[in-house]
Amino acid sequence: MVVRIPLEDVILVRVQAPQQKFQRYQTFTSGNLMISVITFKNVSYKIGNKIILDNISLDIAKGSITGILGPNGAGKTTLLSLINGLHAHTAGVITVLDEKLPLNPNLRKHIGVVLQENALYEELTTFENLEFSASLYDVKNVKERIDNVLTLLKLSDRKNQIVRTLSGGLKRRVAIARSFIHDPELLIVDEPTLGVDAETRHAIWSHLKLLKSSGRTIIVATNYLDEAQALCDTVAVLKSGKLQVVETPEELLSRTGICIDVACSEQTGKAVSAAIKKTKNIVRIDKTSSGLSIFIKSKTAPKDIIDTILQDSTVEGFKTRAPDLAEVFKTL
Amino acid sequence: MKSALIAFFSGAKAEFIQLKRSPFLIILTIIQAITFIFLVNFFGTTGAFAPTALVDYDKGVYSKKFIQNLQDAHHSFDLKFMDTKSATDAINKGNVVAIITIPKGFSEAISQGKLQTIKVVVNNIDTDMTADIKRALPSAITRFGQDLNLPGIHVEAKESDLINHDTGFIPYLMVSALVLSAFIISGILGAVAVAQEFELGTILLLVSSPVRPLIPLLGRIMTTSVISVFAMLVAVLIVVLGHGVYPVHPLEMFFALLFCIIIFGCIGAALGAAMKRTLPVASLVFGISLPLYLFSGAYEPERFDGSAIWGITHFFPIYYAVGIMEHAVLDLKVTPESVFVNFLALFGFAVLALLTAGFFLRRAVS
Numbered sequence: 001m002v003v004r005i006p007l008e009d010v011i012l013v014r015v016q017a018p019q020q021k022f023q024r025y026q027t028f029t030s031g032n033l034m035i036s037v038i039t040f041k042n043v044s045y046k047i048g049n050k051i052i053l054d055n056i057s058l059d060i061a062k063g064s065i066t067g068i069l070g071p072n073g074a075g076k077t078t079l080l081s082l083i084n085g086l087h088a089h090t091a092g093v094i095t096v097l098d099e100k101l102p103l104n105p106n107l108r109k110h111i112g113v114v115l116q117e118n119a120l121y122e123e124l125t126t127f128e129n130l131e132f133s134a135s136l137y138d139v140k141n142v143k144e145r146i147d148n149v150l151t152l153l154k155l156s157d158r159k160n161q162i163v164r165t166l167s168g169g170l171k172r173r174v175a176i177a178r179s180f181i182h183d184p185e186l187l188i189v190d191e192p193t194l195g196v197d198a199e200t201r202h203a204i205w206s207h208l209k210l211l212k213s214s215g216r217t218i219i220v221a222t223n224y225l226d227e228a229q230a231l232c233d234t235v236a237v238l239k240s241g242k243l244q245v246v247e248t249p250e251e252l253l254s255r256t257g258i259c260i261d262v263a264c265s266e267q268t269g270k271a272v273s274a275a276i277k278k279t280k281n282i283v284r285i286d287k288t289s290s291g292l293s294i295f296i297k298s299k300t301a302p303k304d305i306i307d308t309i310l311q312d313s314t315v316e317g318f319k320t321r322a323p324d325l326a327e328v329f330k331t332l
Numbered sequence: 333m334k335s336a337l338i339a340f341f342s343g344a345k346a347e348f349i350q351l352k353r354s355p356f357l358i359i360l361t362i363i364q365a366i367t368f369i370f371l372v373n374f375f376g377t378t379g380a381f382a383p384t385a386l387v388d389y390d391k392g393v394y395s396k397k398f399i400q401n402l403q404d405a406h407h408s409f410d411l412k413f414m415d416t417k418s419a420t421d422a423i424n425k426g427n428v429v430a431i432i433t434i435p436k437g438f439s440e441a442i443s444q445g446k447l448q449t450i451k452v453v454v455n456n457i458d459t460d461m462t463a464d465i466k467r468a469l470p471s472a473i474t475r476f477g478q479d480l481n482l483p484g485i486h487v488e489a490k491e492s493d494l495i496n497h498d499t500g501f502i503p504y505l506m507v508s509a510l511v512l513s514a515f516i517i518s519g520i521l522g523a524v525a526v527a528q529e530f531e532l533g534t535i536l537l538l539v540s541s542p543v544r545p546l547i548p549l550l551g552r553i554m555t556t557s558v559i560s561v562f563a564m565l566v567a568v569l570i571v572v573l574g575h576g577v578y579p580v581h582p583l584e585m586f587f588a589l590l591f592c593i594i595i596f597g598c599i600g601a602a603l604g605a606a607m608k609r610t611l612p613v614a615s616l617v618f619g620i621s622l623p624l625y626l627f628s629g630a631y632e633p634e635r636f637d638g639s640a641i642w643g644i645t646h647f648f649p650i651y652y653a654v655g656i657m658e659h660a661v662l663d664l665k666v667t668p669e670s671v672f673v674n675f676l677a678l679f680g681f682a683v684l685a686l687l688t689a690g691f692f693l694r695r696a697v698s
Contacts, residue, residue: 084540105542113540119533123350135342136541136548138335162353178537 035062036095037186037217038083043092045078052078054241056092060219060234065212067232067249068221071329074238076221077116080188083219084113097185109137112179114189118171122164126155126174129163130181137182145181153177153207169200176207180216187211187218193227205230225325229253237332244332254298255331256323257283260305263316264291272313279308284331291315295323295331339543343551347525351559361520362563364618365513369570372509372630373502380407382461382468385419385431392439394480401476402432407501408468423455430454430465445483499662503577507661508630511653512621513567514560514592519617521556522600523610525549526693530608535697545697546690553601553689560593577661584660584671591678592653598685605689605696628654633666649681 038060045053053075060066068076081087083096085103094101097110120129127146134142150156153173163171172193180187192208193201208231212218222228228235229249237244237252245252262272269292273285281300286293296305302320309315351358386402388395402409412428422428431453441448452469456462476482526549529535538545568589571577579585600617607613627634627641628650635642645651652674655667667674 086536086540108540108542111540113537115533115536117533119537121346121350121532121534123353124346128346128349132342132346132548133537133541135338136538136543138338138542 036060037062037097038219039093039095041093041095043082043089043094045075045082045087046090052241053082053089053238056243058236058243058246060217062217063212063215064233065208065218065220065231067228067235068219068238069223069225069228069235069252069325070221070238071326072223073240075241076238077190079238080190080219080221083186084111084188109182110185112182112184112187114175114179114187114192116190116194118175120163120171120174120178123162125160125162126150126166126177127159129174130178133178134181139182145183149177149181152210154203169196169203172196172200172204173207176204180211185216187216189218189220191222192220192231193222193224201227223325225249225253225328226322229322237329239329239332252328253322255283256328257295257297258300258302258320259323259327260294260296260302260318260320261288261290262292262294262309262318264313268313268315272309272315275312276305276308279305281305286327286330293327295327335543336547339547340551340554343548344555345551346548347552347555348559351521351555357524358521358559358563361517362566364520365516365563365567366570368512368516368621368625369506369509369567372505372625380464381410382408382429382464383427384409384411384465385414385422385428386411387414387416387419387431387433389436390434390438394439394442395434397479398434398438398472398476401472401479402468404475405468405472408464408472423453426455426457428455429461432469442480442482495664497663499664503575503662504658504664505630506571506575506577507657508625508628508650508654510564510567510571510589510661511592511628511650511657512625514564514589514653515596515624515650516618516621517563517567518557518560518593518597519600519603519621520614521560522553522597523604523607523613523617524600525552525556526601526604527608527610527613528604530605530696531610539697546693549601549693553597556600557593557597560597561590564589564593579661580663581660584656587675588653588656588660588678591675591682592649594682595649595678595685598682598689601689602685602692605692608696624648624650627651629658629666630654635668649678649685652677652681 036059038058040056040058043053043056044051056079068079070076078087082089082094082101085101085108088102096103097107099107103111121132124132127150130146130149131142134145139145146159147156150159153176155170155173155177158166158170158174163174166174172195176189176192179189187208189208193204196204205227208218208220220227220231222231232249234246235249235252236246262269264272269287272292276282276294277285281297282305283295283297285295294305296302306318309318384402386399388399399411403411412422414422414431416431416433419428419431419433423431431451433451433453435448435450438448438450450473452465454462454465529538529549529552535545538548568585572579600613603613603616604610607616627645627648629645634645634651651667652669655669655674656671656678658664658666659671669677
């Protein structure tokens with residue numbers, strides 16, 4: 001099948017549709033039919049007496065990108081490792097591609113994994129790394145398949161380069177390329193853009209969206225809210241091993257709203273707080289080292305709030321921005 | 333089955349390419365093994381032929397004869413002819429370990445059957461060297477008296493050899509060094525191949541793939557074993573060409589070393605899986621090799637070291653390997669067990685090593 005994929009620069013590539021593994025498992029959400037690729041039902045994972053994941057219930061829809069958000073140590077990587085079979089859950093039921101875990105070797109053929117570390121053979125070339133991975137998944141027409149994947153991820157010119165000599169961003173792309181060399185239905189990506197520069201981040205997001213557009217389901221663990229916003233259809237937020245909320249990134253952001261950072265003295269800060277608390281549409285006011293962070297509801301115009309502040313106080317400066325992940329977590 | 337074979341040979345190929353691209357690992361491992369051979373060489377060459385100053389004030393017929401007897405004392409003296417002053421300087425500077433002074437009138441006194449005193453000054457900084465001098469002198473004097481039929485000395489040595497040929501000390505040591513070289517080379521390469529998977533994190537990809545992770549890992553170990561065989565050829569060539577030691581039974585030697593490579597490669601893989609880090613595991617393998625060397629019957633047949641030590645050595649494959657190797661290379665029988673029994677023991681150890689490697693690898697990836 002030849003498909004045309006709109007990207008920043010349009011590329012024409014041959015993308016095989018993933019082999020459809022599942023058909024039966026279906027759930028209904030919000031009145032729409034949703035085919036679940038992964039289902040967690042009251043799943044827990046313990047090491048000794050320590051609870052790492054606690055009573056998680058979650059559905060991941062086919063053809064979606066789902067983000068697992070949470071601070072470090074929240075249990076994101078553990079949740080992914082339960083899906084890809086690196087760890088075994090201690091309670092509940094996990095269904096992946098219509099089969100209950102533990103994974104059987106056949107099911108593994110339908111899952112691609114990108115670990116937090118690139119986990120590449122540093123002394124092998126890009127091609128050799130992919131070739132080795134292809135051999136594990138019994139991929140047919142290996143050379144052609146590798147060429148397609150390299151084209152898709154714009155790595156063709158790095159085909160014969162030894163991985164050790166690649167930049168961090170390129171290594172990450174090779175790791176992603178390797179994860180779908182066997183054309184999996186489900187792609188599990190742990191921290192897709194950890195430690196890469198801004199340009200590479202955007203490139204990796206484009207690649208993941210491209211994979212989604214070819215019918216794959218992607219589950220991504222991330223620390224970054226902007227990544228979740230840019231990539232994900234749905235986000236599941238974990239905190240201390242517990243699932244806090246499952247919603248769209250927009251819904252998540254609207255909980256915290258828009259942030260206005262106000263630079264001012266402590267004295268002025270108190271006056272500003274007192275003045276705007278009377279105003280509607282304020283979600284929260286946080287005291288910061290440089291003044292205040294004022295969170296307003298998403299549909300509120302920041303200008304109105306700023307006008308209110310300037311009526312009675314003189315501030316050193318202000319700026320509006322989207323809240324970060326830590327600020328979002330405070331509202332959960 | 334076909335998928336497993338593909339994964340196995342892919343693992344082997346990947347390891348081969350990796351090793352080809354980082355030849356330093358192989359070169360350094362071979363150097364370590366060769367260092368071992370040189371180390372053994374030095375064991376044999378040092379501690380013998382003590383540099384000894386000889387001051388001869390007699391220069392007569394019997395002093396010459398006595399000097400000849402000193403020189404003939406096995407591996408004992410490296411005589412340096414000096415006068416008293418330079419000999420004293422030399423011993424004070426540490427250039428010689430002892431001064432033997434033959435007094436004036438020595439030959440005349442001997443011819444008249446009179447008692448003669450030979451003054452010996454010893455630098456007793458090292459009791460081992462001093463003891464060597466103490467042992468060698470009476471031996472030379474006895475031989476001197478025997479040769480001259482001096483009155484009061486009635487010794488007749490009638491040597492009857494068990495083996496129809498003599499074996500030099502260094503060639504004897506070299507054989508056990510070869511076994512230890514096999515341990516170092518295949519042990520380190522096997523250990524590094526496995527530990528690297530954990531260090532790079534690639535083991536997690538093997539675990540999450542449809543094939544059993546052991547299969548590509550075994551492929552890697554097969555490659556390191558094949559490379560170990562070629563590396564051992566270098567070590568064998570050094571022994572053959574460097575020391576002129578030609579194996580009497582080359583096939584026996586080949587199979588003994590092959591068993592060693594399999595056993596030690598598996599032990600290395602088990603250590604790699606247990607430790608999961610390349611640097612400590614390489615050091616550990618080298619560290620283990622030293623006590624194993626002493627347990628291998630390196631200096632003499634191990635049963636001469638007492639029944640307790642001899643009993644313990646039976647728990648180590650090196651004992652059987654050295655037994656076969658001494659026979660294969662030098663036609664010596666250093667174990668009471670036959671070559672066939674030694675091979676059977678090595679086979680048993682190979683099976684055990686494979687199972688142990690499998691156990692540790694499975695545990696590490698589970």
